[in-house]
Amino acid sequence: MCIWKQWKLPRTKKRHLISLGIPEYFANMAANSRKGYWRTVNTTTVKRALSKERLIRSGFYDLAIAYQSVHVNY
Structure with missing residues (x-):
């Protein structure tokens, strides 16, 4: 959601989505x-463009893995 909000203008959002492979x-x-x-980020189009794997490859942290590495269940 933060990335979507950061793009602000519709033309910027469209340009970035097209560069990420969306028709x-x-x-x-x-x-x-x-x-x-x-609600917009939860659409199929944006989910496909900003997938979890793509965000991790671009340098973002996976919070679930970071949490599990700190909190080990015994």
Whole structure:
């Protein structure tokens, strides 16, 4: 959600979605959506563009793995 909110303008959102491999029609629909940030990020288009694996490869932390490494269940 933070990345989606950081892109701010619809044309920026569309440009980034297209660069991430989303077809222009679907990128346009997601970028110009009137839904809120959380609801828009939960759409198939944005989930496909900003997948968990892609975010980890670009340097973001996986909070579930970080939590499990600190809290070991006995």
